[in-house]
Amino acid sequence: MKLSYFPGCSLEATAKEYDMSARAACQGLGIELVELKDWVCCGATSAHSTNHLLSVALPSRNVALAQEAGMDLAIPCSACYSRVKKADYVLRNDDELRQKIEDIVDFKYNDSVNVLSLLEVVSQLGEKAIAEKVQKPLKGLKVVCYYGCLLVRPPQVTHFDNTEHPMSLDKIVKALGAEPIQWSYKTECCGASMSITSKDVVHGMVGRIIDAAKEVEAMAIVTACPLCQSNMEMRQAKGTNLPAFYFTELIGLALGLPAAKKWLNLHLVNPNPLLQSLSLAD
Amino acid sequence: MSFIDADKRKFFNEVREKSGQPIDLCYQCQKCASGCIATGFADYYPNEIIRLVQLGQKERVLNSSSIWICSSCEMCGARCPNGINTAEVMDALKEMAIAAGTVQEKNINLFHTTFLNSARTFGRVHEASMMAIYKIKSGDLMSDMDFGMDMFKKGKMPILPHRVKARGKIKNIFNKTAH
Ligand code: SF4
Ligand code: SF4
Numbered sequence: 515m516k517l518s519y520f521p522g523c524s525l526e527a528t529a530k531e532y533d534m535s536a537r538a539a540c541q542g543l544g545i546e547l548v549e550l551k552d553w554v555c556c557g558a559t560s561a562h563s564t565n566h567l568l569s570v571a572l573p574s575r576n577v578a579l580a581q582e583a584g585m586d587l588a589i590p591c592s593a594c595y596s597r598v599k600k601a602d603y604v605l606r607n608d609d610e611l612r613q614k615i616e617d618i619v620d621f622k623y624n625d626s627v628n629v630l631s632l633l634e635v636v637s638q639l640g641e642k643a644i645a646e647k648v649q650k651p652l653k654g655l656k657v658v659c660y661y662g663c664l665l666v667r668p669p670q671v672t673h674f675d676n677t678e679h680p681m682s683l684d685k686i687v688k689a690l691g692a693e694p695i696q697w698s699y700k701t702e703c704c705g706a707s708m709s710i711t712s713k714d715v716v717h718g719m720v721g722r723i724i725d726a727a728k729e730v731e732a733m734a735i736v737t738a739c740p741l742c743q744s745n746m747e748m749r750q751a752k753g754t755n756l757p758a759f760y761f762t763e764l765i766g767l768a769l770g771l772p773a774a775k776k777w778l779n780l781h782l783v784n785p786n787p788l789l790q791s792l793s794l795a796d
Numbered sequence: 797m798s799f800i801d802a803d804k805r806k807f808f809n810e811v812r813e814k815s816g817q818p819i820d821l822c823y824q825c826q827k828c829a830s831g832c833i834a835t836g837f838a839d840y841y842p843n844e845i846i847r848l849v850q851l852g853q854k855e856r857v858l859n860s861s862s863i864w865i866c867s868s869c870e871m872c873g874a875r876c877p878n879g880i881n882t883a884e885v886m887d888a889l890k891e892m893a894i895a896a897g898t899v900q901e902k903n904i905n906l907f908h909t910t911f912l913n914s915a916r917t918f919g920r921v922h923e924a925s926m927m928a929i930y931k932i933k934s935g936d937l938m939s940d941m942d943f944g945m946d947m948f949k950k951g952k953m954p955i956l957p958h959r960v961k962a963r964g965k966i967k968n969i970f971n972k973t974a975h
Contacts, residue, residue: 523921528952552961555915559868560908563890566814568973572915575969618972620965663869668881677874703833703869710930711903713939715837715865722833748943780950782943 517635518583518627519547520576522594522740523555529591529740531777532760536590536632538773539765543639543647547588550579556597559707570611571618573601577629578621590632590762592739593707596664596672599629603671631665633738633761634674637682644689649770651691654792657759658695658732659683660723662742663703677701683761687736690768694736699726706741709749720749724756733788736761747782757785767794797850804852811849815888821878822846828872828882838865842872842882849885855898863889864901895975903934916970919960924953 525533540547554575562569576598580587589595605612605623612623636644661680669677680701684694705712705719724746727735735758737743746758758781766774767789778785778795789795797820799805812819822843829841840848840862848857857863866886873881890905899905907930914926927944931937947953960966 523915523923526920526958527923527954528947530952553920554960554962554966555920557915558911558921560911560915562868562887564894564905564908564912565973565975566887566891568912568970571969571973572966575965618969620968663867663871667870667874669874701871703867703871705833705867707867708865708904710927710940711907711934712837712865712901718837719833719867748940780952782946 515544515635516546516548516585517588517630518550518580518585520550520553520580520587520589520594520598522589522591524591524740524744528744531780532590532740532743532762534773535760535762535766535777538771539762539769540632540636542765542769542771543636543644545635545639548583548585550576550583550587553579556594558593558597562597567614567618569597570601570604571615573598574605574615574619574621574623577602577605577623577627578619580627580629581621581624584626586628586630588630588632588635590738591741592631592662592664593741595629595631599671602627602629631674631738633665633683633686636761636765637686641685641689644686644765648690648768650768650794652687652764652768652794653691655692655734655794656695656732657687657692657734657736658697658727658730659687659700659736660742660746660758661700662737662739663701665738666701683736683738686761687764690764692764695730695732697726697730697732699723704742704745704749706745709741709745713749716745716749717751720746721751724750724754727756732756734759734785736764744782750783755783757781757783757788759785799852801852803854807852807854808849810892811885811888814892815881815885817880817882817885818878819846819849819880819885822850822880823878825877827875827877828880831871831875833867833869833871834862834865838862842866842886845889846880846882846885849889857889858893858896858898859900861900862886863893864899864904903936906930906934916966918957919963919966920958922957924955925957
């Protein structure tokens with residue numbers, strides 16, 4: 515499987531370990547990712563909060579680049595995925611707006627690219643194929659899978675998994691030998707878009723999620739989004755020390771990729787004591 | 797819908813058109829509010845915002861903090877039995893509040909402007925300089941310094957921005973979509 519890859523701005527900086535682990539995990543699973551040449555910022559929350567037209571036009575530039583590359587597009591960041599997926603939805607379904615966007619972005623939409631989240635790409639491999647690649651099963655690691663808001667919503671745009679109770683990430687984690695615990699906060703939003711501007715509010719939002727994770731005795735949270743991951747680690751109550759993993763890091767660990775060590779050292783909440791206690795890291 | 801005066805009707809119609817949402821269909825079941833993470837942190841519940849729009853209460857709505865504290869998580873829209881995507885309504889209201897000069901959550905809007913300026917300049921957001929500019933402009937200089945330093949030490953805050961090649965195209969997109 516070969517796809518275009520649009521990492522997004524966070525993965526160039528604060529979510530570096532997601533980028534590194536995504537590339538390595540995919541390589542390990544036999545998925546070839548080719549970085550989209552000259553990709554641009556999707557505009558994220560800031561564009562759709564302040565300028566609707568811009569919020570469709572900016573990500574459409576990436577749709578245009580993906581068309582040129584001629585492959586489906588895999589996106590690891592939920593926020594980027596949401597913006598590009600929505601732009602693609604508009605381009606596909608709204609003739610009037612499509613013409614406007616085509617003029618603004620200077621391209622012709624041809625409906626040839628499938629926009630996918632990286633989680634969707636990996637889950638399409640199936641549990642069996644993933645389990646077959648596992649070298650070091652993540653035995654004893656009890657986690658909750660946190661999908662966040664934008665991977666599954668709005669359902670008519672994303673068409674991915676069950677909107678209220680998704681399972682794709684749980685299945686991947688299980689295939690890796692870890693134990694996913696069921697809980698009711700899988701798709702609750704963590705408020706990451708306000709993490710910088712409204713800390714008290716976001717402490718409250720993250721606190722509810724962390725409390726729910728602790729209630730079911732999870733040792734860590736598994737995420738598929740750079741904003742969720744850093745928000746969970748930054749805005750949990752001081753002293754909580756509940757690590758948040760990228761699912762691609764867990765794949766790397768289970769596949770026995772030596773580079774995994776490097777990614778895990780970049781976290782704000784150090785996950786190594788937990789992994790060492792389960793003999794999953796040295 | 798019937799209205800007691802033309803201004804109220806005008807506001808309602810404007811929001812409905814701008815958001816593209818069938819807000820006239822809301823019957824206050826409160827499914828949106830039940831799942832909304834912003835309740836408890838803002839002044840109105842999402843169903844209250846919809847009701848206020850139905851009643852043409854322009855000032856109360858455009859001055860509310862709820863339209864900004866809404867994180868666009870789309871829970872409300874996914875559950876609404878009447879197909880109302882309230883996140884889209886909130887976005888439309890934010891744009892209207894900016895135009896009316898009634899932004900209640902100034903720092904959130906400042907963050908958006910700073911973020912988009914970075915995207916406009918480089919084609920991608922450069923997190924380090926974007927954060928520095930936001931911190932200076934908001935006056936919130938000291939908070940999160942510990943995280944910032946930690947990230948910097950771990951090489952997660954590259955000093956130099958990446959500039960995309962087709963910056964001309966990006967400028968064009970910004971110019972052609974400007975209000
Ligand atoms: S869920 Fe829909 S119909 Fe029910 S109160 Fe909210 S907006 Fe109105
Ligand atoms: S999109 Fe906004 S209003 Fe709707 S549930 Fe999420 S935070 Fe609440």
